[in-house]
Amino acid sequence: MMLAVLPFDPSAGPTPRLGELPEPVAGPGEVLVRVRATALNRADLLQMRGLYPPPPGESEVPGLECAGEVAALGDGVADWRIGERVMALLAGGGHAERVAVPAGQLMRIPGRLTWEQAAALPEAALTSWTNLRVEGGLEAGQSVLITAAASGVGTFAVQLARELGARVLVAGRDPERLERLRPLGAEHCLPLDDELTRRAREAAGGDGVDLVLDLAGGNWLPAALAALRPRGRLVLVGILAGARAEIDLADVLRRRLQLVGSVLRARSRAEKAELVAGFMSFAGPRLAAGALRPVIDRVMPFSRIAEAYATMARGGLFGKLVLRLDG
Ligand SMILES: NC(=O)c1ccc[n+]([C@@H]2O[C@H](COP(=O)([O-])OP(=O)(O)OC[C@H]3O[C@@H](n4cnc5c(N)ncnc54)[C@H](OP(=O)(O)O)[C@@H]3O)[C@@H](O)[C@H]2O)c1
Structure with a gap:
């Protein structure tokens, strides 16, 4: 079992609640990631209120990005090794201790970025790349x-x-x-x-x-x-x-x-993989060199998830709100 933000439940109100859920399993073409840090997005606030459900077939747990270590490989995955430091663009599931990620949505953490810095990148970075450059x-x-x-x-x-x-x-x-x-x-x-x-x-x-x-x-x-x-x-x-x-x-x-x-989350896995590859080829070296860097307003422990969502909802932040998982 693992600790996770429980999926939206209309009877429980709009506050995120932590609970135990079965660990996900890496399916074919997926990689299981042990999550060290994750981050909040506007979409999470909407999902918590039942207004922005995940695309069909994706995790009901909120969380659109994470950083951590490769913990297991699904069938057909050849490009990743157990223990590699990765960050991931997710359709859901990031607010948990483990998440199964389509291999094409994983990125090697550039340079010496910390877990918290890496977790602040995928959603903001891929949204920026997709819409400035591609669209x-x-x-x-x-x-x-x-x-x-x-x-x-x-x-x-x-x-x-x-x-x-x-x-x-x-x-x-x-x-x-x-x-x-x-x-x-x-x-x-x-x-x-x-x-x-x-x-x-x-x-x-x-x-x-x-x-x-x-x-x-x-x-x-x-x-x-x-x-x-x-x-x-x-x-x-x-x-x-x-x-x-x-x-x-x-x-x-x-x-x-x-x-x-333009929306990112609803795009197919194949389209996301293409965007991730294009982004990393342009931005990977610049992230490693510090020319591009995530802007983090604050880091909070995962255990204070309800306070974190409330902080995000209040606004007034500059950049990302990151959540650090303990232990
Ligand atoms: N289409 C996609 O694929 C996609 C992907 C990711 C994000 N997004 C969207 O991108 C936006 C930014 O997301 P985020 O997670 O980066 O948000 P965020 O960090 O929570 O920042 C929200 C920003 O919105 C401003 N804001 C809030 N209400 C506003 C209003 N009524 N008028 C003008 N500005 C207002 C705030 O400005 P103040 O400083 O003035 O409070 C704040 O700077 C959101 O709309 C999100 O849904 C879209």
Whole structure:
């Protein structure tokens, strides 16, 4: 048996509870990981309230990422060795002492990163890579506006965009936390207010930004769309500010704008494996060298899981909330 956050139970309320569950078994093509650290994501808060169930066939235990050691290999797995230090992108199951991971979603921990640092990476890093590079097509010399940029995803996306050679504009509600993004690569810090479009266009120079990575959505989406240059692209990744917006379709049409929606968790294992390989080939050496690094607001013990979820829900963090497993 193992300690884990128990799956969502409507009768138990929205607070995460630790309990004993049977250890998962590595199926064909999977690797069993002994979890040393894991991290929280917005999606976990929704799952805890029964609003974001895992994709069919995936673990009902929450937790989208972890770091630890390879503990067992399923049939057909040849590329991994017992005891290797790994981090993993998960569709679920990370808030537990053991998790079975599709082999394609494992990454060797680069350089000397600690368990806590490695656990802070997979979800923020792969969301950033998928949406800046793959969906967003971001190229060196282009400009990108990232909204809600002090988030776990945003703090990595800023660095990744910088490493891709882009000029980075960030927007958010708290000016103090936005300023902390400057050393990570943000050239312009913009308040999320009615002046967002004008300020972003001015800061980008020319006729607007090439790409928006929108983690906020809601009422901010129209302003972010308007900040795009003609034929620019907005990749919508989060809807923290709401799931509805009124947009000027004539502007979208006239300026040939692109609006792309993107989720990571629901993608197939094959697609995730491809994203993980692409990300590691670009970012692995940069993570090992310290050019890219996870931004961690705090580390808490796994035993204080309820307090950790409540802290995440309250907001005001800069970067990731990581959970360390004891013993
Ligand atoms: N599509 C995908 O595949 C995918 C994958 C991962 C994450 N996401 C999404 O990406 C977003 C960031 O996730 P995370 O786990 O990194 O979040 P996080 O670390 O909890 O950060 C949340 C951020 O959102 C900001 N925020 C909260 N409510 C807001 C509002 N009403 N208007 C504007 N900003 C608001 C907060 O800003 P303040 O500092 O102002 O409080 C904070 O910086 C979430 O929407 C999440 O669902 C999507």
